[in-house]
Amino acid sequence: MGAYKPPLEGRDPDRFLLLDFNERTLPISQCIEQALIDYIQSGRLQMYPSYGDVVAQIAAYSGVEEQQLMITNGSDQGIDLVFRAAAQLGHEAIIPEPSFAMYTQCAAIEDLKVISPQYDRETGFPIEGVLSAINERTRIICVANPNNPCGTPVSKDDIVRILRAAPDAAVLVDECYYEYMRETVVDLISSYPNLLITRTFSKTWGIPSLRMGYLMSAAENIESLLKVRGPYDINQLAIVACQAALESPEDMQTYTREVMEESKPLFEKYLEDKGIVFWPSSANYLWTFPENPDDVEQALQQAGVLVRPKKDANGAVGLRITIGTKEQTEKVIQILEDFEQHGS
């Protein structure tokens, strides 16, 4: 197997508008920045992390019991823990494709057989393909809600069908983009012991650099997974930033509202007007299929905007474009207009 190596080279925010990693496109809020500065200046960096009441705080925010939640080093660690704890050689994972690379990476680490029903732009999540792939060796089913790179949502009904059809498998619902989509299956945790939900402070909350995620499930699962996670896996600055963020959620709310209610509709309308194909998305990114993706990517890069090429099931290259503020989207549209008119 190969290493999971995202294309991080040359991502200089002073040179480029970064629309290639689904990140927040504005610096973090003042209150998070100040909390970090205060902590650094408090003379406690020589101590090991201690997590205080952060689990209770996130549980209250998410509407679960404290015992139903654990913090993780980004949601990547939550995903990794589920794979490590739930499956071993001889087991199978169902990972609909295309999807977030971490799932297949974790499956490869455990040497699992992977079955990959395909997403479709028109019909969305391949529910029938997932259900028909379930067998007695299935131990993990990944449901990214919404999915990356296509932004496709999965209905609660479909998730319940999977939970019922695979009672012996861990059904991993990845709600990485929860505050953009604003739909969750957290309320199913008490009814389905095979449900595990990962979330993160990387996307909507804007602190991917600090690696702060969390995992929610039945209390018995959390108790077991805590045996697999290390006692200091989440660093103290991530805790400080996350607590500051939860205490003042207004900044996150204002930003996500602008992205989803102003900026994204503006970009969708532009794409529709130009007849550029894109996948319907419930997240802060659109997977777009211009006729000449390489040239468009180059034109955007030359004008100071980075986007991410991603291939579909037929090998066609689409550009996954993160949506930022309305002003940033207007800039992207202007660059695309100029490229269309002048070829540069």
Ligand SMILES: Cc1ncc(COP(=O)(O)O)c(C=O)c1O
């Ligand atoms: C669907 C999905 N899940 C999880 C992650 C990982 O997020 P984190 O930074 O919390 O590890 C990403 C990051 O791009 C993602 O797109």
